[in-house]
Amino acid sequence: MSKTSCYIVDNGAYTAKLGISTMEPKVVPNCIMKAKSERRRPFIGSQIDECRDASGLFYILPFQKGFLINWDTQKTVWDYMFSKECCPVNFNETPLIITEPLFNFASIQEAMTEIFFEEYDCQTLLRINATDLADYHYRKMHNNNCTVVVDSGYSYTYIVPYINGKKYREGILRIDVGGKVLTNHLKEVISYRQLNVMDETYVINQVKEDSCFVSQDFMADMEIAQKRGSANTIMKDYVLPDYTTLRRGYLRDIVKKEEDLDQQTLRMNNERFSIPELLFRPSDIGIPQMGIPEGIMHSINSCPEEHMENLLQNIVLYGGNTLFPGFRDRTYNDVRSLALDHYDVNVSLPDNPITYAWEGGKHILTDPDFYSFCMTKEEYEEEGKAVAFEKFDI
Amino acid sequence: MTTRESGRVKEAEKRRVLDDAARKRRARKAIEALERDNFHEDPHADLVMSKKVPKFADSNEKPTRKKKSKSSDYYKMRFRKTFAQLVEEDAGFRPDPPNYMSVQAPPSNFPDRHFCAVCGFPSKYTCIPCGARYCSVKCLGTHLDTRCLKWTA
Numbered sequence: 001m002s003k004t005s006c007y008i009v010d011n012g013a014y015t016a017k018l019g020i021s022t023m024e025p026k027v028v029p030n031c032i033m034k035a036k037s038e039r040r041r042p043f044i045g046s047q048i049d050e051c052r053d054a055s056g057l058f059y060i061l062p063f064q065k066g067f068l069i070n071w072d073t074q075k076t077v078w079d080y081m082f083s084k085e086c087c088p089v090n091f092n093e094t095p096l097i098i099t100e101p102l103f104n105f106a107s108i109q110e111a112m113t114e115i116f117f118e119e120y121d122c123q124t125l126l127r128i129n130a131t132d133l134a135d136y137h138y139r140k141m142h143n144n145n146c147t148v149v150v151d152s153g154y155s156y157t158y159i160v161p162y163i164n165g166k167k168y169r170e171g172i173l174r175i176d177v178g179g180k181v182l183t184n185h186l187k188e189v190i191s192y193r194q195l196n197v198m199d200e201t202y203v204i205n206q207v208k209e210d211s212c213f214v215s216q217d218f219m220a221d222m223e224i225a226q227k228r229g230s231a232n233t234i235m236k237d238y239v240l241p242d243y244t245t246l247r248r249g250y251l252r253d254i255v256k257k258e259e260d261l262d263q264q265t266l267r268m269n270n271e272r273f274s275i276p277e278l279l280f281r282p283s284d285i286g287i288p289q290m291g292i293p294e295g296i297m298h299s300i301n302s303c304p305e306e307h308m309e310n311l312l313q314n315i316v317l318y319g320g321n322t323l324f325p326g327f328r329d330r331t332y333n334d335v336r337s338l339a340l341d342h343y344d345v346n347v348s349l350p351d352n353p354i355t356y357a358w359e360g361g362k363h364i365l366t367d368p369d370f371y372s373f374c375m376t377k378e379e380y381e382e383e384g385k386a387v388a389f390e391k392f393d394i
Numbered sequence: 395m396t397t398r399e400s401g402r403v404k405e406a407e408k409r410r411v412l413d414d415a416a417r418k419r420r421a422r423k424a425i426e427a428l429e430r431d432n433f434h435e436d437p438h439a440d441l442v443m444s445k446k447v448p449k450f451a452d453s454n455e456k457p458t459r460k461k462k463s464k465s466s467d468y469y470k471m472r473f474r475k476t477f478a479q480l481v482e483e484d485a486g487f488r489p490d491p492p493n494y495m496s497v498q499a500p501p502s503n504f505p506d507r508h509f510c511a512v513c514g515f516p517s518k519y520t521c522i523p524c525g526a527r528y529c530s531v532k533c534l535g536t537h538l539d540t541r542c543l544k545w546t547a
């Protein structure tokens with residue numbers, strides 16, 4: 001019953017990455033959005049691209065704090081994703097690989113099993129952590145034994161050590177800073193300093209993506225940002241979209257008053273690097289936790305000592321936040337300075353950090369033991385839901 | 395706003411100092427706010443939505459499914475547990491660490507850094523009434539006029 005293709009869903013709290021393993025994955029917002037400008041209908045997933053005016057978008061998300069809580073919303077978005085309109089599939093014929101959060105709660109796991117076997121008529125199912133797929137992907141490429149997977153996503157940043165393909169649970173670390181905290185904090189800061197944008201999550205998320213970077217020397221950049229005139233190489237203006245001539249904003253140099261182009265702008269200065277800095281120093285806004293580099297060291301130090309060297313040499317980053325310019329270099333430099341000198345440190349950032357776990361699903365399909373990882377509908381019907389807890393190492 | 399009146403208000407505020415519990419409450423609320431999905435009302439709240447937006451199940455070309463697709467409302471009823479309930483339940487399912495609660499990153503070993511609550515640059519001073527940080531007289535003024543004790547958690 002070997003298949004040459006499967007359907008892979010990396011079901012993230014902000015975007016789902018999905019598609020048939022033989023094709024390019026689609027990145028689809030895992031939510032329903034409502035616009036002020038269009039009162040006839042809500043926008044499901046990628047339908048938001050049809051929305052002419054994205055100001056004041058209202059979000060309805062299936063996930064809360066990184067877990068699938070709102071099942072009616074998720075069901076609506078999944079129905080859309082699996083339909084002709086998005087990325088059609090017949091689970092009767094195609095095996096499904098779907099990701100779940102680490103330490104996913106028991107009743108959510110049970111619901112996942114039930115909904116795919118009973119509602120979507122799935123015949124072959126593999127429920128797995130996205131970090132497992134990322135580790136698999138990385139080992140396929142590097143032929144290594146030990147990996148530290150850093151998944152910096154929307155709700156959290158997870159640091160997960162893998163030893164010979166198995167996650168070493170005692171070394172797992174969760175930092176409660178992800179893309180959502182960054183966007184909300186940026187919103188807060190801009191609303192206090194310049195312009196009330198509390199209703200503009202969608203736009204400010206784009207401001208974040210287009211303007212922010214990870215500082216390589218935080219205090220030095222703070223000094224630059226306090227300089228006046230052209231000595232301040234950090235200060236820029238972000239031109240906000242007006243949805244008539246401009247659909248997405250952009251960052252531009254400061255222009256002189258007289259050349260002003262009658263555009264609504266946000267002044268971006270220390271915000272550009274102090275926002276992503278929260279991933280490295282959550283305590284900057286009073287979250288009493290380690291940042292990513294310190295967390296990586298803590299995680300590695302919790303693993304058996306004989307694997308330490310191997311782990312330090314195989315650190316892989318993925319998830320939306322890793323797209324900030326400078327993210328990899330800062331992580332590398334900080335880990336380098338924290339690790340003992342005689343160890344090599346290697347930190348890699350894949351070409352596409354958004355779909356890295358999804359791509360791992362493609363590799364795992366080719367594993368000779370792939371079907372032993374999966375659960376079939378017959379097994380589910382004969383042995384019941386409880387078997388899924390033994391089968392899947394979530 | 396007359397200067398005399400605002401001066402008097404300021405005098406009164408100077409004597410008020412937030413206690414430690416209030417400061418902690420305020421800090422916790424600020425962090426909780428970072429979890430929110432929306433800060434405004436549903437723009438369609440006043441609309442009566444047709445019950446079945448979009449009808450994907452009906453429009454699928456090949457009805458290979460034997461049974462009728464269950465509505466999303468069914469799943470809302472079938473699996474309704476709040477995040478807090480799930481965390482509580484997890485204590486039974488995964489009583490021993492590592493579990494969701496235990497893997498939270500511990501505090502950093504680096505000393506805390508402090509930034510001006512107004513402009514975001516490094517700060518040296520602490521506001522006496524509320525404990526917020528500020529960097530200059532100018533920022534302190536803005537802070538006293540806009541935040542400080544203006545809202546109390």
Ligand SMILES: [Zn+2]
Nearest residue numbers: 510513529533
């Ligand atoms: Zn200041």
Ligand SMILES: [Zn+2]
Nearest residue numbers: 521524526542
């Ligand atoms: Zn104050």
